[in-house]
Amino acid sequence: MNHILPSLRLWIATLLICVLAYGAVVLGFAQTVAPFQANGSIIVQDGRPIGSRLIAQNFTQDRYFWPRPSAADYNGMGAMGSNLSPTSDKLKQRAAETVSRYAAAQDDPIPADLVAASGGGLDPHISLAGARYQAGRVAAARGLPVRSVEAVIDRLAFAPGGAFAPDRIVNVLELNMALDKLGR
Amino acid sequence: MLASLLTVALIVGGAALLSWPLGRFMAALFSGRYAKADILFARIAGSSKDQDWKAYSVALLVFNAVMFAFVFALLSLQHLLPLNPDGQGPASIHLIFNTTASFVTNTNLQHYSGESTWSYLAQLAGLMWLQFVSAATGIAALAALARGIAGHPSMGNFFIDLQRAAFCVLLPIALVVALSLAASGVPMTLEGAAQVTTLEGAAQTIARGPAAAFVAIKQLGTNGGGFFGPNSTHPFENPTLWANFIEMFAIIIIPMACVWMFGRMIGRIRHAGAIFGVMAALLLVKITAVIAFEATPSQAFADLPIEQNVGNLEGKELRLGATTGPLWAAITTSTSNGSVGAMHDSLNPLAGLVPMAGMWLNETFGGVGVGMINMFLYIIVAVFVAGMMVGRTPEYLGHRIEGREMRLAVLALISHPVLILGGTALFAATSWGVDTLANSGAHGFSEILYEFSSSAANNGSGFEGLGDNTAPWNWATGIVMLIGRYLPILVPLAIVGSLMAKRRSAESAGTLSVEGNTFGIMLLITILIFGALTFFPAAALGPIAEHVTLMR
Numbered sequence: 001m002n003h004i005l006p007s008l009r010l011w012i013a014t015l016l017i018c019v020l021a022y023g024a025v026v027l028g029f030a031q032t033v034a035p036f037q038a039n040g041s042i043i044v045q046d047g048r049p050i051g052s053r054l055i056a057q058n059f060t061q062d063r064y065f066w067p068r069p070s071a072a073d074y075n076g077m078g079a080m081g082s083n084l085s086p087t088s089d090k091l092k093q094r095a096a097e098t099v100s101r102y103a104a105a106q107d108d109p110i111p112a113d114l115v116a117a118s119g120g121g122l123d124p125h126i127s128l129a130g131a132r133y134q135a136g137r138v139a140a141a142r143g144l145p146v147r148s149v150e151a152v153i154d155r156l157a158f159a160p161g162g163a164f165a166p167d168r169i170v171n172v173l174e175l176n177m178a179l180d181k182l183g184r
Numbered sequence: 185m186l187a188s189l190l191t192v193a194l195i196v197g198g199a200a201l202l203s204w205p206l207g208r209f210m211a212a213l214f215s216g217r218y219a220k221a222d223i224l225f226a227r228i229a230g231s232s233k234d235q236d237w238k239a240y241s242v243a244l245l246v247f248n249a250v251m252f253a254f255v256f257a258l259l260s261l262q263h264l265l266p267l268n269p270d271g272q273g274p275a276s277i278h279l280i281f282n283t284t285a286s287f288v289t290n291t292n293l294q295h296y297s298g299e300s301t302w303s304y305l306a307q308l309a310g311l312m313w314l315q316f317v318s319a320a321t322g323i324a325a326l327a328a329l330a331r332g333i334a335g336h337p338s339m340g341n342f343f344i345d346l347q348r349a350a351f352c353v354l355l356p357i358a359l360v361v362a363l364s365l366a367a368s369g370v371p372m373t374l375e376g377a378a379q380v381t382t383l384e385g386a387a388q389t390i391a392r393g394p395a396a397a398f399v400a401i402k403q404l405g406t407n408g409g410g411f412f413g414p415n416s417t418h419p420f421e422n423p424t425l426w427a428n429f430i431e432m433f434a435i436i437i438i439p440m441a442c443v444w445m446f447g448r449m450i451g452r453i454r455h456a457g458a459i460f461g462v463m464a465a466l467l468l469v470k471i472t473a474v475i476a477f478e479a480t481p482s483q484a485f486a487d488l489p490i491e492q493n494v495g496n497l498e499g500k501e502l503r504l505g506a507t508t509g510p511l512w513a514a515i516t517t518s519t520s521n522g523s524v525g526a527m528h529d530s531l532n533p534l535a536g537l538v539p540m541a542g543m544w545l546n547e548t549f550g551g552v553g554v555g556m557i558n559m560f561l562y563i564i565v566a567v568f569v570a571g572m573m574v575g576r577t578p579e580y581l582g583h584r585i586e587g588r589e590m591r592l593a594v595l596a597l598i599s600h601p602v603l604i605l606g607g608t609a610l611f612a613a614t615s616w617g618v619d620t621l622a623n624s625g626a627h628g629f630s631e632i633l634y635e636f637s638s639s640a641a642n643n644g645s646g647f648e649g650l651g652d653n654t655a656p657w658n659w660a661t662g663i664v665m666l667i668g669r670y671l672p673i674l675v676p677l678a679i680v681g682s683l684m685a686k687r688r689s690a691e692s693a694g695t696l697s698v699e700g701n702t703f704g705i706m707l708l709i710t711i712l713i714f715g716a717l718t719f720f721p722a723a724a725l726g727p728i729a730e731h732v733t734l735m736r
Contacts, residue, residue, distance in 0.1 A: 003246040006231040006343045010317075011250050013228045014350055018316040018401075019309050022355060026362045026397040030372035037369040040392040040420065042378050049380040052390050054369065054419040057382040064383065068502075076390035077300055077377060079414045081499045083529035083649030084484075085536075085627040087734035091484040091498065099488050109489040116482065116497035119417025119509075119527045125502040129491070161425035164191050165505030167494075176383055 043173070051173050052076075056122045059176065062141035065126065065134050067172045068113055069098055072121030079120040102133075128157045128168040131175065138179065152178050188475055188507040195429065195511065196471070199436045200464065206437065207444025213348050214327040214340075215449060225347040234338035237681030240328050241674050243342035244321060248288060248670075251317055256284045258310040259302070268303035269376030270391070275301060278658035285662040287314035289669035290322060290407060290551055292522055292644035293635075293661060295653040297413030299391035304374060311409060312398050316358075319405025319438075320349035322553030325673045326442055329557055330449035332680035333581060335688060339677070349553075353438070354405055361434050362400035368430075369423035372396040395420055403434035406551040408522030408644040415524045416512070417501050428504045428525060432512055435521045439549035442556045452581065454699040459559060462707050466548040470538050471514040477535035478510040483735055496535075499527025510535060517542030520551035522644025529622070529631065529647040533735060536647070537727035540634055543641035544719045545711060546600065551642060554669075557676050563698070564593040564679065566710040570696050570703075581698065582691050583683040592682075596675035600640055601718040603664050607636035608722065616656035622649025626733065630726035635661065640668040 030038035041053040051057045056067040058074040067074070071082035084091040095115045104110035111129040131153045139146040156175055157168040216222055226232035235243060258265075259280045263273050275283075279295060286293045292315070298307060324345035331340050366372050371392045378390045395411040399421050402409055412418040422428050443463065447456020481492035500509045509526025516523055517539035528539055542548065547558035568585050571578030578585040611617025611632050621628035631647040638645055639661040646652070652661070697703055 002231070003243045004250075006229040006243070007247040007250045009228060009230055010247060010343055010346060011254060013347070014317050014320075015309060015313055018350060018355060019313045022359065022362075023308055023312075023394060023397050025359065026366060026400075027372050027374070027394065029363050030366035030396055034367055034369070037423075038366060038372045038396075039375060040371045040373065040378050040390060041369060041423075042380065042390075049378060051380050051382055051388065052378065054423050055388075055390050056419075057380075057384075057388055058386065059382075059384060061384060074388065076388050078297065079299070079391075079412055079418050080297070081414055081417065081527035081530060081648065083527055083622050083647065084498065085530065085623045085730070086483040086496055086498065086532055087627060087730055088484060088623050091482070092488075095485050095488055095490065099490065104489045106489045109491045111491050112481065112485060112494050112497050113502055115485060115488075115490050117499070118501050119499045119524070120412070120414035120419065120501070122419055123501050123503070124419055127502060160503045161187075161429075161505055164187055164194070164429075165425050165503075165507075166187055167502075167506070169502045173383070180383065 045177070053171065053173065054124055056124045057173060059172065062137055064176045065131060065138060065172050068123050068126060069094070069115065069117040070121035071117045074122065076122065079122050081119045081121060082117045124171050124173060125169040126172055128153070128170060131157070131170045142179065144182070148182070149179070152182065187505065191505070191507045192471055192511060195432045196436070196467070199433055199440055203437055203440030204444055206441035208448060210353060210441055210445040211448035213352055214345065214445065218352070221348070221352065222344060225344045228347065229343035231343050232341050235341055237332065237339055237677045237684070240339045240342050241677050244325065244673070245670070247342070247346065248321060251314060252284055252288045255287065255310040255314055256280060259283060259306050262303045262306040265303065265305050267305035267374065269374070272301060272303045278655045279653060282658035282662040285665050286644065287311050287407070287409060288318055289642050289665045290318040290405065290520070291639065291642040291665045291669070292402070292407045292409030293639055293646065293665065294409055294644065295658055298410060299393070299412050304393055307398060307411060308394060312401060315401045315405050315407040315409065316350050316354055317346070319354055319407060319552045320346045322551055323349035323353065323442065324553070325677065326446060326553035326556050327449070329560060329676055329680055330446050332684050333583070334450045354401065358401045358404050361404060361430060362397050364430050365399055365427055366396040368427040370396040370399055370427065371420050392420060399431065400434065402523060403431045403521065404438060406435065406439060406519050406521040408516065410523060414527070417499070417524060417526060419501070422501070422504065422525065425503060425505055425508070428508055432508065432515060432525070435515050435519055435523070436549060438552045439519045439555050442553055443549070446556050450581065452698070458699055458704045459707070462704050463548045463559070465708065466545065466711070467514065467518050470518060470542055470548070471511060474510040474514045474535050474538040475507060477532050477538070480532050486736070496530070496532050499530030501526070513539045514542065516645060517643055518548040520546060520555065520641055520643045522638065524645050527648065528634070528645055529649045533627070533727045533731040536630060537723060539645065540637050540723065540727070541715070543637040543643045544604070545715045546641045554673060558672055560676050561593045561597050561672070562707060562711050562714070564589060565597065566707045567696065567698070569710060570706050574696070576694060576696065579689065579695055582688045584686060584689065588682055589679050592675050592679045596672050597714065599667065599671050603640040603668055604633070604636045605722060607660060607664055608633045611660070620651040620654060620657065622651070626726055626730035630730065633722055633726050636664060639664040642669050
């Protein structure tokens with residue numbers, strides 16, 4: 001078998017170049033050019049890490065904006081989607097529970113993104129409509145005028161891709177941090 | 185609507201444009217235009233002898249066996265080795281077999297979540313390494329096939345071809361993609377998971393790792409295996425819309441370039457143009473269908489006070505926009521990539537049919553190298569049928585297609601539905617499959633059908649509700665992936681080997697042209713009849729039944 005020796009030589013060569021050298025270059029570049037992102041976009045507040053800008057964390061109190069539902073229960077070690085079909089009864093039940101948590105009514109329907117679980121269960125964003133929908137609850141819990149909460153939402157909302165994705169979205173963690181800064 | 189059109193035009197159109205110069209470069213590379221590099225590669229391999237189809241195939245298999253052995257050992261021993269900051273323990277033997285088979289065969293079917301299963305060393309030196317060399321194996325095989333068809337006396341040297349593909353094609357592009365992804369927010373660190381305390385005071389552990397390097401080659405080599413469980417729906421694998429565009433682009437650029445490379449190497453660029461046209465037409469039909477079907481809001485929300493002014497959002501990420509989930513689904517299953525930008529299990533039933541159709545056809549650009557090889561099989565059949573219809577000796581570029589070639593081509597083509605439908609039937613009828621479903625009824629059947637389609641097509645995506653980390657699933661899909669990989673590579677090499685041994689006739693006015701519309705339509709019809717007739721009954725039992733009975 002005169003193919004074994006070349007195979008072993010290629011094994012070594014590709015490991016050295018495609019894994020060791022390639023990995024080292026990417027690692028060095030990322031840690032130099034974008035160290036914050038390279039280490040997981042971890043936000044530090046008062047010296048304590050409070051979460052990742054890119055990873056949803058759970059919020060349950062009325063004074064905070066709530067993220068989208070998570071099939072992973074916001075577990076950063078076990079991201080997953082619900083994998084339920086639109087025709088599934090389980091999905092219907094889960095949606096009904098979410099609707100009642102928000103006390104949504106026929107004359108005040110809830111934006112769909114607040115009911116639909118994301119692909120990885122860690123989507124850090126909600127839609128602009130989804131944020132505005134919660135503004136009244138958050139403002140009441142904080143004793144703030146709705147207007148000032150909405151002003152924060154508008155300041156932080158952005159279109160993720162210009163003309164390619166014009167629907168504006170808001171990062172929930174950043175929104176809640178901005179509110180905490182606002183006080184009450 | 186406008187955003188969707190713009191997105192499709194940018195990704196598909198942009199990749200099509202750039203595939204042209206890349207294809208030209210690859211053709212030059214595999215024709216030995218860069219002699220200095222080839223001398224270096226010959227020195228590294230210690231071998232540069234010309235190989236006939238048998239020697240080339242054996243070399244390919246021996247190197248792939250080394251790939252399998254090394255990664256199987258590495259995954260088995262990961263808990264004893266360094267670079268394991270999160271303390272991942274040993275995995276089950278059937279999961280190790282399945283994962284190794286999956287990455288060796290360029291499938292990247294994943295019956296595990298990376299962040300809770302493999303150490304960083306296993307992910308980098310095992311899985312990421314295979315993402316390079318398995319993709320390079322596919323491209324090498326295409327180069328050999330093209331040389332044979334072009335009438336070269338030999339098929340080249342596998343060890344040189346593999347290095348050309350790995351070092352000169354995959355590595356430089358992967359580097360550009362990885363650096364762009366790192367700049368747009370994909371983590372690249374050897375630190376273990378981050379411990380944080382949330383604003384409400386809860387503890388959250390956030391998995392991270394050397395993802396940027398991994399994601400780049402996962403997209404580029406039509407591999408598709410994610411660093412994290414939910415693949416490119418995970419915010420760390422796909423943090424912004426721009427990262428998403430880069431990743432979608434990376435899925436399709438090399439499969440497209442492979443068509444041009446093939447055309448140039450056989451000296452028939454107009455033939456490649458016809459093939460490219462057929463592939464692009466099928467791809468655009470699938471993209472249009474999946475985006476249209478997915479614009480229907482979720483049936484599950486219909487009777488509830490939920491605003492239904494957006495499409496189906498279950499399993500989708502907001503930052504990636506409304507279009508990219510279904511667009512990604514079409515591209516990733518047309519190319520045998522298998523990464524996902526939205527959860528396929530949660531697609532509307534007919535939208536979920538589109539990825540399955542992509543894997544059944546498996547050559548609308550297809551995997552790097554192997555997509556074009558699959559198409560070669562369809563071309564052989566199309567040319568044969570066309571020749572019979574007009575009563576001429578079937579010829580392909582002056583090569584006479586006879587009984588032996590046809591038998592081999594049909595054997596390879598038939599193996600695909602046999603693996604998919606046979607496996608699906610077995611698991612749908614037994615507790616091996618039935619006990620692992622997340623959804624009931626027709627959708628449950630679709631989960632099984634999807635899993636075998638994905639394995640046989642070496643795609644790797646899944647209807648992930650399926651609880652597939654069981655011994656029966658791991659052994660069965662592991663074997664299906666191995667057969668589904670090597671049969672469609674080795675049989676075409678054998679066909680070309682047989683053609684090479686025959687005297688080649690000159691093309692005349694009476695020869696069926698393999699350029700232009702007549703050939704394109706003939707090829708399209710061959711693909712559709714093969715695909716539609718074989719898989720329609722299964723489609724009717726799964727997604728179509730679900731749509732007809734449950735969607736209003």
